[in-house]
Amino acid sequence: MTSDSIVPGDSADPFRNEPTSRDEAPQFVLPLVVRIERDAPPARTDALETAARAVLTILSDERAVGDGEWAQVMTDWQDARIRKVVRRARGAEWRRAEALPGITVTGKSAEVRVFPPVPLDGWPKDLARLQVSGTDLDDPEPPTDADLTAPVIWLNPDLDMSAGKTMAQTGHGAQLAWWELSDEDRTAWRQAGFPLSVRTAAPARWAELTSSGLPLVRDAGFTEIAPGSATVVTEHPALRRRG
Numbered sequence: 001m002t003s004d005s006i007v008p009g010d011s012a013d014p015f016r017n018e019p020t021s022r023d024e025a026p027q028f029v030l031p032l033v034v035r036i037e038r039d040a041p042p043a044r045t046d047a048l049e050t051a052a053r054a055v056l057t058i059l060s061d062e063r064a065v066g067d068g069e070w071a072q073v074m075t076d077w078q079d080a081r082i083r084k085v086v087r088r089a090r091g092a093e094w095r096r097a098e099a100l101p102g103i104t105v106t107g108k109s110a111e112v113r114v115f116p117p118v119p120l121d122g123w124p125k126d127l128a129r130l131q132v133s134g135t136d137l138d139d140p141e142p143p144t145d146a147d148l149t150a151p152v153i154w155l156n157p158d159l160d161m162s163a164g165k166t167m168a169q170t171g172h173g174a175q176l177a178w179w180e181l182s183d184e185d186r187t188a189w190r191q192a193g194f195p196l197s198v199r200t201a202a203p204a205r206w207a208e209l210t211s212s213g214l215p216l217v218r219d220a221g222f223t224e225i226a227p228g229s230a231t232v233v234t235e236h237p238a239l240r241r242r243g
Contacts, residue, residue: 025080028083031127032055032084033130034086034088035094035111036089037091042137043139048167049198053105054114056174057114073117086135146199148235151236153234154232155169172232
């Protein structure tokens with residue numbers, strides 16, 4: 001599932017049909033692959049949370065910063081539109097994906113592998129052949145209440161998105177929060193293992209969140225939902241205190 005988010009500080013409207021400043025740069029996409037075996041699919045909420053942690057993991061990996069081997073492509077990706085694509089794999093497909101350079105992040109039931117960004121038209125064949133559709137997942141049990149002492153990625157209660165689309169959105173939300181944190185708060189979050197939860201906000205709470213100044217993702221509307229739709233708000237305790 002492809003997703004493209006608004007970027008804080010952009011002077012150009014990313015939802016206009018005409019090109020923006022970010023469209024002038026070479027376009028890259030961050031691939032995420034979720035493992036969905038026929039007989040043991042992951043729980044939906046766990047997959048959403050694991051995808052968000054996967055994005056944070058690659059953003060903070062030593063190979064993605066400084067002089068790391070992925071640093072240039074990570075910079076190029078973040079200088080253009082912030083695109084993420086979620087695909088699914090099982091069996092031999094998953095084993096081939098794991099053989100490619102990347103990082104596998106494991107949740108309670110979910111496994112998500114994140115890869116360094118690739119050009120829009122330059123996917124490795126073992127990733128390009130994976131399906132985008134078929135990422136619909138369910139929660140066997142209702143999620144427990146969110147731990148408000150840790151970051152929470154809140155979902156818009158008025159949107160109906162597939163699990164793959166929502167995984168991309170939670171990744172966007174985690175990334176926007178990461179950008180806004182101080183170095184000290186980033187280090188603390190990373191050392192704690194990136195604890196977070198993903199929950200659907202109550203309608204009244206969602207209205208508060210979207211006007212709170214916390215990181216807010218608006219989708220470009222390429223798939224499933226209308227352009228400009230607010231999809232997630234990330235409530236990190238450090239950003240809440242700052243507000």
